[in-house]
Amino acid sequence: MSTESGISLDELRLAARNHAMPLEALRWPITPVGLHYLLVHYDVPLVDPIAWQLEIGGAVDKPSTLRLDDLRSLPAVELAVTMECAGNGRALLEPRPISQPWLSEAVGTGLWRGAPLVALLDATVPSERAVEVVFTGLDRGVEGEVEQRYERSLPLDAARDAGCVLAYELNGAPLPPQHGFPLRLVVPGWYGMTNVKWLSAITVVEEPFSGYQVATGYRVRQNEDEEGRPVTHMRTRSLMVPPGIPDFLTRERIVDRGPVDIHGRAWSGRAPIVRVEVSVDGGTTWSDARVERDPDHRWAWAGWSYRWEAAVEGRCTLCCRATDETGETQPLEPEWNLGGYENNAVQRIPVIVR
Amino acid sequence: MSTESGISLDELRLAARNHAMPLEALRWPITPVGLHYLLVHYDVPLVDPIAWQLEIGGAVDKPSTLRLDDLRSLPAVELAVTMECAGNGRALLEPRPISQPWLSEAVGTGLWRGAPLVALLDATVPSERAVEVVFTGLDRGVEGEVEQRYERSLPLDAARDAGCVLAYELNGAPLPPQHGFPLRLVVPGWYGMTNVKWLSAITVVEEPFSGYQVATGYRVRQNEDEEGRPVTHMRTRSLMVPPGIPDFLTRERIVDRGPVDIHGRAWSGRAPIVRVEVSVDGGTTWSDARVERDPDHRWAWAGWSYRWEAAVEGRCTLCCRATDETGETQPLEPEWNLGGYENNAVQRIPVIVR
Numbered sequence: 001m002s003t004e005s006g007i008s009l010d011e012l013r014l015a016a017r018n019h020a021m022p023l024e025a026l027r028w029p030i031t032p033v034g035l036h037y038l039l040v041h042y043d044v045p046l047v048d049p050i051a052w053q054l055e056i057g058g059a060v061d062k063p064s065t066l067r068l069d070d071l072r073s074l075p076a077v078e079l080a081v082t083m084e085c086a087g088n089g090r091a092l093l094e095p096r097p098i099s100q101p102w103l104s105e106a107v108g109t110g111l112w113r114g115a116p117l118v119a120l121l122d123a124t125v126p127s128e129r130a131v132e133v134v135f136t137g138l139d140r141g142v143e144g145e146v147e148q149r150y151e152r153s154l155p156l157d158a159a160r161d162a163g164c165v166l167a168y169e170l171n172g173a174p175l176p177p178q179h180g181f182p183l184r185l186v187v188p189g190w191y192g193m194t195n196v197k198w199l200s201a202i203t204v205v206e207e208p209f210s211g212y213q214v215a216t217g218y219r220v221r222q223n224e225d226e227e228g229r230p231v232t233h234m235r236t237r238s239l240m241v242p243p244g245i246p247d248f249l250t251r252e253r254i255v256d257r258g259p260v261d262i263h264g265r266a267w268s269g270r271a272p273i274v275r276v277e278v279s280v281d282g283g284t285t286w287s288d289a290r291v292e293r294d295p296d297h298r299w300a301w302a303g304w305s306y307r308w309e310a311a312v313e314g315r316c317t318l319c320c321r322a323t324d325e326t327g328e329t330q331p332l333e334p335e336w337n338l339g340g341y342e343n344n345a346v347q348r349i350p351v352i353v354r
Numbered sequence: 355m356s357t358e359s360g361i362s363l364d365e366l367r368l369a370a371r372n373h374a375m376p377l378e379a380l381r382w383p384i385t386p387v388g389l390h391y392l393l394v395h396y397d398v399p400l401v402d403p404i405a406w407q408l409e410i411g412g413a414v415d416k417p418s419t420l421r422l423d424d425l426r427s428l429p430a431v432e433l434a435v436t437m438e439c440a441g442n443g444r445a446l447l448e449p450r451p452i453s454q455p456w457l458s459e460a461v462g463t464g465l466w467r468g469a470p471l472v473a474l475l476d477a478t479v480p481s482e483r484a485v486e487v488v489f490t491g492l493d494r495g496v497e498g499e500v501e502q503r504y505e506r507s508l509p510l511d512a513a514r515d516a517g518c519v520l521a522y523e524l525n526g527a528p529l530p531p532q533h534g535f536p537l538r539l540v541v542p543g544w545y546g547m548t549n550v551k552w553l554s555a556i557t558v559v560e561e562p563f564s565g566y567q568v569a570t571g572y573r574v575r576q577n578e579d580e581e582g583r584p585v586t587h588m589r590t591r592s593l594m595v596p597p598g599i600p601d602f603l604t605r606e607r608i609v610d611r612g613p614v615d616i617h618g619r620a621w622s623g624r625a626p627i628v629r630v631e632v633s634v635d636g637g638t639t640w641s642d643a644r645v646e647r648d649p650d651h652r653w654a655w656a657g658w659s660y661r662w663e664a665a666v667e668g669r670c671t672l673c674c675r676a677t678d679e680t681g682e683t684q685p686l687e688p689e690w691n692l693g694g695y696e697n698n699a700v701q702r703i704p705v706i707v708r
Contacts (some may be wrong), residue, residue: 007361012445013605015366016457019373022532024397034388034530035398042600043378044389091366097602103370141601173527176388177375246396248497249453251367 007091011101020105026241026265029109029303030080036108037192038178041150045198054166057273058134058203060173061125068168068182071115076161077165078113079188080300082267086191089334089343091104092353097340104239104347109265109300112186114167118160121202126156129206133159135185138198146212152196153209154187160279162186166199182328183304187226187270187298188265189233193218195333220337228337234269235344237328238276238304238322242349253351260308264320265301266291276304282317283332283346289320310353318349359463361445365455374459378596380619383463383657384434387525390462391546393439393454395504396495397550403536405694408520412557415479422522422536425469430442431519432467433542434654436621437543440572440585442544443697444686451694458593458701463619463654464533466540472514480510483560487513489539492552500566506550506564508541517542517653520553530569542653543587543623545696547572574691582691589698590684592630592658592676593705596703607623607705619655620645622678629677636671637686637700643674664707672703 007015018039025035049068057063085106088096092104121133137150143308158164165186168175175181180197187194207214214230221228241263244255266273272293277286289306308318321330334345361369372393374493379389405423411417422625439460444451458695475487477562491504519540522529528533534551547567556600565568568584595617598609620627626647631640643660675684688699 007366010604012361012366012369013457014603015369016374016455016459017376017605019392020370022371022398024400025531027400027411028531032531033534034390034392036388038373038388040376041602043596044376046378046381101366101370103367105370141600141602141640142608147599147608159650170555177379177382177386178388242397245501246495248395248495249368250364251371 007101008098011098014100015340018100020102021108023105024241026239027263029300030111030171031108033173033176035084036179037268039106039192040139040178040282041143042139044178044352045138047138047198050181054183054199055201056120056124057201058143059127059130059206060204061127062123064124064157071166071168071183074115074119076113077116078111079163079165079186080111080297081188082107082109082299082301083192083195084234084237084267086193086341087339088344090340092345093334093336093343094110097338099340107239111171112167113169114165114166114183116162117166117185118162120166121160124204125259126204130156130204131207132156132205132209133342134203134205134209134211135196135199136201136203137196138200143212144216148212150196150213151211152194152213153205153211154194156204158187165197166293173288190230191234191269193231217339218341219339220341223338231341234267235342236268236273236322236324236328238264238266238320238330239347240264240318240349241318244351253349255310255351255353257310257313257353260310262306262308262318264304266304266322267301268322268324268328271327272298273302273322274325275323277321278306278308279318279319280308282348283319286321313353315350315352318351319346321346361455362452364628367451368454372454374456375462377459377593378595380593381617382585383654384465384525385462387527387530390438390464390533391460393460393546394493394532395497396493398532399492400531401492401552405655406536407535408553409555410474410478410611411555413560414480415481417478418478422491425520425522425537428469428473428685430467431470432465433517433519433540434463434465434651435540435542436461436463436653436655437546437549438591438621440695441693443699444694446699447688447690447694447697451692452693454515454665461593465525466519466521467523468519468537468540470516471518471520471539474520475514478558480558481560483546484510484512484558485561486563488557488559488563488565489550490555491550491555492554492559497566498570502566504550505565506548506569507559507646508548508565514588526607545585545588546625547585571693572695573693574695577692585695588621589696590627590676590678590682591698592618592620592684593701594618594663594672594676594703598705607703609664609705609707611664611667611707614664616660616662617670618658618674620658620676621655622676622682624682625679627656627676628679630689631675632660632662633673634662634670637673640675667707669704669706672705673700675700
């Protein structure tokens with residue numbers, strides 16, 4: 001368990017700032033604030049909510065400027081949305097792409113409340129040649145030698161999807177600073193990088209956006225010469241609450257012989273979860289878990305449970321894998337790519353039965 | 355900046371779960387929930403607040419059992435308390451002690467509200483031979499091959515100190531699960547390990563407690579044969595908000611030439627901060643910063659600020675160091691010990707002026 005991973009000081013610095021969700025937090029259907037995963041590309045900006053405003057413009061007939069009270073006075077929606085970092089699982093790849101060194105748990109589910117994006121977008125009357133919408137945050141830094149504000153685009157159709165929310169609340173309270181106060185974009189089903197925080201501008205454009213976070217970052221490709229494809233929706237994935245008690249240093253689990261109830265969550269950005277399987281022998285044989293989907297929360301993870309009879313003393317490896325309605329299931333081994341994105345290989349939890 | 359640090363997978367697993375406070379969060383006098391540093395030895399327990407109760411007993415005349423409502427009905431105190439992990443700075447030591455690999459920022463300041471410990475303790479009438487009080491949490495795991503609940507003791511005098519609080523609120527809301535819901539001990543001025551979370555029992559004892567977290571962990575010593583001394587109060591320390599904008603991967607700062615206002619915080623568990631100095635040449639020469647102590651918040655960090663005239667293009671290293679009323683100041687180089695505790699060496703922020 002103490003394999004040298006050769007993590008560099010750069011990666012450790014990122015791991016100290018950003019944080020995953022401790023796996024036992026899978027017990028909560030809505031992740032408590034502070035347990036939800038967090039990735040901040042640059043610095044968390046300190047935003048004065050009185051001075052802050054949102055500019056909606058670009059290739060539109062009726063650009064607008066909104067203050068926080070304007071947004072709060074609109075009809076609101078509240079959605080439970082599971083959000084996963086596109087780089088989740090990166091540090092399990094070999095060779096390891098150098099960036100935030102996530103293991104398995106860069107995920108969380110928030111209850112996001114705000115104004116539907118489609119209403120605001122339609123009110124500006126986008127031009128007939130509009131193809132994309134660019135979302136600009138207030139966080140600024142240098143990445144890949146490019147100085148930038150954090151910016152991502154969505155195809156106009158995706159931005160008009162009824163699920164997109166301009167969120168000003170998380171779990172019933174104003175957004176915490178680290179999750180985008182006073183306003184962030186929430187795009188159900190997409191990986192986390194799409195959900196632009198500290199939103200300051202929404203710009204309709206007539207040419208595809210070529211900013212760093214779309215054209216260079218967040219692309220699935222094997223080498224730098226390849227154009228690759230953009231990272232979009234979350235792939236099918238499941239995680240379990242590691243049973244038993246942990247060893248402090250190794251996080252290895254100690255489980256007493258007898259029946260063990262294993263609980264977890266599963267999600268996919270493309271379609272509902274239809275199946276979760278558990279293996280107690282490292283992925284050789286599989287048994288169906290019981291899946292508890294909540295149709296009222298289409299964009300939130302589904303709970304699942306499995307009764308394991310831990311009969312034999314010794315070491316074993318627990319695994320889980322989910323399948324969604326499109327038939328996508330999780331691979332046993334990761335699929336490598338240059339940026340370390342979309343690694344949805346099955347989770348492996350080493351356990352000692354005593 | 356990309357030195358291999360050889361961080362092991364065990365350490366990375368801990369770094370992914372636990373998290374420091376991003377340094378820009380020093381801007382807030384009270385750290386927002388989710389930005390305060392967090393160290394969880396075992397797992398965050400899921401506690402039913404209705405079933406939960408606190409047992410106060412041991413060598414006392416009148417043991418008692420309290421429910422959350424009992425505690426909430428007592429006169430309450432609210433204190434702003436700066437809390438730092440005893441292992442903060444561990445990963446900057448050479449050789450690096452293997453545990454949670456903190457860099458510089460395992461700290462935060464919370465507004466803790468709860469019942470004063472002294473009143474509850476005195477009501478139980480401790481025996482005349484009582485020497486210590488043991489605080490037991492609900493989190494359970496294996497550490498140093500010892501299976502245990504997390505437990506720490508305080509000398510009776512320290513436990514009776516007017517500052518100790520049995521806290522059920524953080525920043526105006528019920529404790530989040532990861533900070534000890536429904537109740538934690540808060541001991542102003544002491545390192546974080548003293549502030550036992552998920553508190554379930556308080557036990558007065560007539561012999562010094564010899565549990566793992568006091569007798570083995572959290573001792574300053576050079577080798578395992580040495581008894582060493584216990585870790586207690588936070589040493590003098592200061593940190594700054596890194597100025598300018600960061601590079602995503604290296605976290606190196608880019609600063610424009612001209613006047614730069616540098617802000618930070620400083621604290622000591624033993625005495626008020628009386629001086630903060632800043633160096634812009636890596637610690638060769640020092641200038642006084644302006645310190646803004648708030649006498650109403652004795653146990654919270656003091657703010658400080660410094661106007662830097664960044665006149666010359668190129669690389670430099672910014673440092674800060676604080677001094678408290680006892681005269682303790684921060685060393686330029688860390689003082690090594692086996693567990694990697696109490697590293698209060700001056701912070702170093704590499705900057706590129708352009």
